[in-house]
Amino acid sequence: MELITLCYATLVLLTVCTFYLCASFGFLPHDPEDLALDQILAAPLNTEYLLGTDYMGRDVLTRLMLGTEAYFLPGLLAVSLAITLGSILGAMTIFFTRNGKRIINLLNNCLQSMPRLVILFLVIAIFEPEIYLIMLIIGISHIPSVARIVNNRVNVLKEKSFINSAIASGLPIHTIMFKHILWFNCRGILAAQASLIMTEAILMETSLSYLGFGVQEPASSWGNMIQAGANYMLQGEIWSSTIPAIAVMLVLSALYLLTHLFINKLDKQ
Numbered sequence: 001m002e003l004i005t006l007c008y009a010t011l012v013l014l015t016v017c018t019f020y021l022c023a024s025f026g027f028l029p030h031d032p033e034d035l036a037l038d039q040i041l042a043a044p045l046n047t048e049y050l051l052g053t054d055y056m057g058r059d060v061l062t063r064l065m066l067g068t069e070a071y072f073l074p075g076l077l078a079v080s081l082a083i084t085l086g087s088i089l090g091a092m093t094i095f096f097t098r099n100g101k102r103i104i105n106l107l108n109n110c111l112q113s114m115p116r117l118v119i120l121f122l123v124i125a126i127f128e129p130e131i132y133l134i135m136l137i138i139g140i141s142h143i144p145s146v147a148r149i150v151n152n153r154v155n156v157l158k159e160k161s162f163i164n165s166a167i168a169s170g171l172p173i174h175t176i177m178f179k180h181i182l183w184f185n186c187r188g189i190l191a192a193q194a195s196l197i198m199t200e201a202i203l204m205e206t207s208l209s210y211l212g213f214g215v216q217e218p219a220s221s222w223g224n225m226i227q228a229g230a231n232y233m234l235q236g237e238i239w240s241s242t243i244p245a246i247a248v249m250l251v252l253s254a255l256y257l258l259t260h261l262f263i264n265k266l267d268k269q
Helices: 002-025 060-070 072-095 098-113 116-126 131-159 162-168 173-211 222-230 239-268
Strands: none
Touching: 002 060, 002 072, 002 239, 060 072, 060 222, 060 239, 072 131, 072 173, 098 131, 116 131, 116 173, 131 162, 131 173, 162 173, 173 222, 173 239, 222 239
């Protein structure tokens, strides 16, 4: 069962990466600006358009591939920021005094007490709805949770006198933090957290774009594709909306299953 889950998650994520690379280098089935006015809302699996067309006659597969650009690099930005700063902050707490740990916990509690969605809407209201800015807020908001998880792991290691022995042996602080704590003992936890953060980044981008606060037309996003196609669902033209919705569902389920595999592996250790 785990092998099937891993194969499914790997296949979906490899497909997304392939879509992103094809979109980045311009290897697209059709010109994204090409409007086939005689093929508006064409059904999938026709001779010219594999996944059909949208309400303007644009190829759905082309826009689906371009839509990966809306969250792929921005999502990696959020993941990298949260994992890097959160893990360093969590690992550094072992070298702090009691007052230093209280300050870190206070900052963590302040960040966690702020409603993430409210902050995003506030940022969007003040600035333009820029996707990198949105992902930056998501990454910052996850720093406390990553730091807390790493700190809990560090406290377990302290009970085994592992870190104290490393300090007493004269190892450099950066070696203890990055090699012995983060790499040897926290990489599985951090991998699971990275999958969860990427999942939320995709879900948040899709939701905001659907509501009109994320990626704006004519730029392609799975969220604004779902929103644009939803206006025609009552007319029986369901494909231009359901295809990107299925894509979102597949990617989110793959990331959740990958997180579940990481957690199961940790439980067996």
